[in-house]
Amino acid sequence: MFRRIKRVFSKFIDKASALLFSKEQLMDLIDEFKFELISNDVAYDVAEEITTKLVEAVENKIVRDKESLIEFLKKTIRSYFDSVELIDIFHEASKTKPYIIVFLGVNGVGKTTTIAKTAVLFRDKGFKPLMVAADTFRAGAQEQLRIHGERTGIPVFMGKYGADPASIAFDAIRHAETRGYDVVLIDTAGRMHTDSNLVDELRKIIRVAKPHRKILVVDALTGNDAIEQAVFFDKAVGVDAVIVTKVDAYEQGGVPLSIVYSIRKPIIMIGVGQGYKDLKPFNIDEFLDKILSVK
Ligand SMILES: Nc1nc2c(ncn2[C@@H]2O[C@H](COP(=O)(O)OP(=O)(O)OP(=O)(O)O)[C@@H](O)[C@H]2O)c(=O)[nH]1
Ligand SMILES: [Mg+2]
Known part of the structure; x- marks a missing residue:
């Protein structure tokens, strides 16, 4: 289960980690990442939001290496789930x-x-x-x-x-x-x-x-x-x-x-x-x- 989105993330993380200091290439990669998310059932608005925040995080140097990138993605995705009230x-x-x-x-x-x-x-x-x-x-x-x-x-x-x-x-x-x-x-x-x-x-x-x-x-x-x-x-x-x-x-x-x-x-x-x-x-x-x- 979830195999394709997992591949999208790992491919992006690997490539982006290698490119973190070359801004132009990184931006292209983030764009490609956005469309891959969309083609794996991530709604357009949320893919757009995640990648916009990612660009900001790169610019603010919050995301600066592989580790901080993974951390950022986890935190961002988690925030959507955490913002809704749980029901037991x-x-x-x-x-x-x-x-x-x-x-x-x-x-x-x-x-x-x-x-x-x-x-x-x-x-x-x-x-x-x-x-x-x-x-x-x-x-x-x-x-x-x-x-x-x-x-x-x-x-x-x-x-x-x-x-x-x-x-x-x-x-x-x-x-x-x-x-x-x-x-x-x-x-x-x-x-x-x-x-x-x-x-x-x-x-x-x-x-x-x-x-x-x-x-x-x-x-x-x-x-x-x-x-x-x-x-x-x-x-x-x-x-x-x-x-x-x-x-x-x-x-x-x-x-x-x-x-x-x-x-x-x-x-x-x-x-x-x-x-x-x-x-x-x-x-x-x-x-x-x-x-x-x-x-
Ligand atoms: N693999 C898998 N099959 C499931 C799952 N849940 C339901 N199914 C199968 O999906 C088919 C349809 O399930 P139903 O429970 O009859 O669906 P329904 O929504 O009640 O369908 P209608 O009453 O016709 O509207 C059945 O063959 C189920 O066994 C699941 O989590 N995994
Ligand atoms: Mg039924």
């Missing part, structure tokens, strides 16, 4: 019962799988989770969650095909309250985000379910689309946190940074495979080590 859903769930999360996202990003993985994490931490199939739009969606329920042993609240998703969410929460569930994880229909019905439906679910958190699921492999979806959902209904899936197969590397930069919301977890245990907390130190482990 497990801690929050220990304070509120039932703790309600609505999952958002377009088709095929891995929403339903991620809900099952999240439910397993909650169960492993001693919570009693309920998964809710509020996707009544696509035939088979309910069935999919039911199968995850069977495989994981975690109960699923099902609505009828074609029923109003908001009313299913409402009934599910009532059910959770009377049955003593700690956490309610609501799956929503994944349509194209350009579908205006989707937004109306989501707004209604949110109004009725009053979730404590709205988590957006995006697929890293879709690159710039993932960033656009984040901006879209955040504007349309507000996003509290993001889970990036399919990171196990993702090489470009720019998606996490671009999302945090674009909507100023934390990436809380990453999907790293198809198994139920393949959901890991997103850790900024590990991320930086991975992309900037230059010897």
